[in-house]
Amino acid sequence: MRTPWSRPAPRRAALSLLSAALVAACAPAPACAQDEPFTVKTLRFDTRVGPQRDQRCEVVGDLYVPRSATAATPAPAILTTNGFGGSKDDQAPAARAFARRGYVVLSYSGLGFGGSRCRITLDDPDFDGRAGQQLITFLGGGSAATDGTRIDVVRRDTRGSDGRPHEHDPRVGMIGGSYGGQVQFAVAGVDPRLDTIVPQITWNDLSYALAPNNTSLTEGVSAATPGVHKTLWTTLFFSVGLLRGVEYALDDPARLLPCPNFADQACRAKLEMDATGHPSPATVAFARHASVATYLDRVRIPTFLQQGQADTLFNLQESLATYRGLRARGVPVRLFWHRWGHSGGAAPGEIDPAEPERGYETRQSLAWFEHYLKDRGPRPPQDFQFFRDWVDYEGDAGAAYAAAPAYPVGATRTLRLSGTDALVPDGEPVRAGAAAFTTTVASLPTSFTELSALTQSPPVRDLDGTFAAWSTAPLPDDVTSVGVPRLTVRVQAPRSADPAFMPVLFAKLYDVAPDGTVELTHRLISPVRIADPSQPVEIELPGVVHRYRRGHTIRLVLAGGDAAYRGGTVPMAVRVLTDATTPGTLVLPVEGDRGLPTGLEAERAAARTCTSRRTVTFRVPLRRGERITRVETTVDGRRRAVRRGRSLRATVVLAGLPRGTVRVRVRLRTSRDRTITRTGTYRLCARR
Incomplete structure (x- = not known):
């Protein structure tokens, strides 16, 4: 499975599974970097995964470091991994593009693929999430690769998404598609140090994706009655996984038994659904444990959801379930329905791997990271955008997108x-x-x-x-x-x-x-x-x-x-x-697009900045002898510094932000174990 940032691997009997075709300029990552403004080094990492952290998995990755990133001038980082059946090499176009723009990038092969050991665990937080967590520790300078490599060139944060300070906390985001999209949720669910994610064409509930039932829905896409086995897709998945296991069997023969290259429950689930046509309760529980639907409460960071209209594997309802769940929890989230998916290619002008600013969607991803990782540029809109294939345009695909404040639209x-x-x-x-x-x-x-x-x-x-x-x-x-x-x-x-x-x-x-x-x-x-x-x-x-x-x-x-x-x-x-x-x-x-601006018009509007400044002050009187022991302040989900004393002050600087509103939330604990929460919604600036 590939994303707009990925380079297509060989088709391998049509099993690379994603049709967003982007061709990379060159193949092995280190060979491409000689004349680039960054260095590339392949590293291996020992990780401990599983519910008890008692299983060792070696992970291979390529580290891209801009020449401008030093201990004195650290840069934010981006962590990315492959789609199902791929490897770190598929992410080379994305890694090079981000490294040229000043990001430290670690592109790694997911567990069971591309030289990384262990079997495929379907992006389960206990396995794939914990592996990603340990790579974040490396980016934060807290651990070394197996060859002893350590880095100190990544910008540090003072607090995580839980409002607490953490050791070895880098400023880091994640991007990737399909299997490389769900793992972002898995990492976010176990590691509050992750700052923002851009998951593409991925699932909300894997039990729905592989055996959907579109009636008797309980929440999101999850249903009370077992679904209908998606035979062709699951057969393709198992073929890919088996081939990857055979490819690396000499180095890691344990991957082939008893379930070839998959967690044992996966083989039982496949055989069961082939026979009966539906998943058992045990299979549903296994699939949901590897699904963000199960642990959405633990995802608290700005999320840019990108889902494909041409996708019979992970449909638009999957993204809607995640979008609605995050919005209900007050998490900053943007929903973007592009043309391409597992079942169809990108539209002209949606993506540009060599010059991401020239592709409408890739430009939106860049702007998202510029704001949330570099603190530059206007705050991205938390809107809903969708591609319209009936609109004639030339060049930038933003002309064919419509932008709405939120989903749903129309009547x-x-x-x-x-x-x-x-x-x-x-x-x-x-x-x-x-x-x-x-x-x-x-x-x-x-x-x-x-x-x-x-x-x-x-x-x-x-x-x-x-x-x-x-x-x-x-x-x-x-x-x-x-x-x-x-x-x-x-x-x-x-x-x-x-x-x-x-x-x-x-x-x-x-x-x-x-x-x-x-x-x-x-x-x-x-x-x-x-x-x-x-x-x-x-x-x-x-x-x-x-x-x-x-x-x-x-x-x-x-x-x-x-x-x-x-x-x-x-x-x-x-x-x-x-x-x-x-x-x-x-x-x-x-009437879904009636009266809506195009994506390009919305982009220009978001780029307009204010010149005013405003200070928002929350005053919280303390009782005699009481003091503040912990403070968490967010503005639209982003952490802000506060002053401590007998009153609490949170300052919001509006310069450079687009017109609109922000939601400020202050939560504090006192020495008397009191929890006090104050919230407010404020206009960023008035019209000129």
């Missing part, structure tokens, strides 16, 4: 299922009907939507008699949909307490042109396993950014199988019921 439009084949606007008469179809034995693939990472070119197909469909009349105007559609239907099917015998359906929305051409937006579908067909079934359809053109029709399809999934194990008859009293409903997010 909603309700359509109702009528009879056996129609979608009608809310308020129009609804005909009674029962659309019937059959699911096949052993989850035979009666529908085709994608070949996962291999190709998206074959046309979509549904076998007659194995699906039901409802269509609108030709649209009188364009319909712009940004977000997650929601479907409610009444289903008549056999009921079972065993997930293996529950009805399994696949919901999707087609865009049908006047000539009959069918488009399934980015090949996205929503599998559902229905625990109780006697109740209305609420389904989240795939999140999309899509424009249905005037004259086209919107077609809702419920199918009984899909070639990319291990569906139901037994054949069953399914009926979808509708009548005027209880019709099925499809709620579409619409």
Whole structure:
């Protein structure tokens, strides 16, 4: 898996898995640095991982040090690692780009990949998180590589995200995609010294990503009922992991047994889901332990979430779950839905590996680090931006992005299922009907939507008699949909307490042109396993950014199988019921970009600075004999210095910040074990 900053590795039988293609200028990192303003050195690190820190894992990484970074003039650092199946070498373009711009960079191979030892543990905080934590200690000067290398050229912090001082605390951020995105959460969850993260195209709940159920959702994308096995993607993952294990078997033969190159639970989970089509409670618990959904409370640092619209592995709902969770906890977070993902490439002008400032998305990442690591430039907006593939532009892709203050955007439009084949606007008469179809034995693939990472070119197909469909009349105007559609239907099917015998359906929305051409937006579908067909079934359809053109029709399809999934194990008859009293409903997010500025316009607005200054003062009288023992002050999640005494003062300097508001929070403990919290929201500056 590669990111916009990565260089593509050899395709290796189509198993490199990420299609954001960026070509690096040269191959081995040390060979590229001779004429560069930085040095590069390959290092190895002994790390101790596991719940008890009793497992030794050797990690290999390349250290990039700008020639301007010294003990007297230290620089901030960036930690980055590969996507699934890759290595530190994939991150060389990112490392060189950041090193040229004055960052110390440590690019390392994740556990089980690219020369790093131990088996694949799926970005579990106890393993991958702890390994990353020890690399942060190295960047902070607190440990040495195996050859004795120590560094003292990284800028230091005085307090972590928990408000406490920590030894060997560097100013450091992380960036990376997919597997290299989730590990950032894993590190943030165990190490308060990490300052900011930029996770790209990654998961919120791995049990959902690999076996999604888009009904009976409890929180975010997590569901109460086991999901539907995403067979093609998991098979690709295991093929990649096995190949990497064989590649390094001579140096580390223990990786091959009993589960080749994976934690033992991973093999059990794969065999189980191949057989039954769904994960057991133990597998769900194993996957969720390696998911930010489980430990989101421990992530307290500014987070720039970047998720792909063209992604059938980690869909847009995954990023929404993390985004909403962080916002609810008051963590500064920005949500960015770009074009590229595991299932499709980047749009022109989104990314530029040689000159990141020329690519809209790579420029946003640079600006994020400039602010949060170098204390330069305006405060990045905590907004929601999304790419629109229907916008014509030349050059910078920012012209095709729309920027909103937050998600969701626009309005909603309700359509109702009528009879056996129609979608009608809310308020129009609804005909009674029962659309019937059959699911096949052993989850035979009666529908085709994608070949996962291999190709998206074959046309979509549904076998007659194995699906039901409802269509609108030709649209009188364009319909712009940004977000997650929601479907409610009444289903008549056999009921079972065993997930293996529950009805399994696949919901999707087609865009049908006047000539009959069918488009399934980015090949996205929503599998559902229905625990109780006697109740209305609420389904989240795939999140999309899509424009249905005037004259086209919107077609809702419920199918009984899909070639990319291990569906139901037994054949069953399914009926979808509708009548005027209880019709099925499809709620579409619409008008998503109406009245919004483009990304470029929002970028220019954010760059406008204020000239005013303002002092915000919180006064907290202390009781007789009482003193302040600990103070934590943040402005939009960023730590600020305070004065101590019989009153508490927190000063916010507004010069150089964009117009808007900031939220100030002061929390202190006293010698009498009192906790006092003061918060306030303030305008940064008035309009000129």
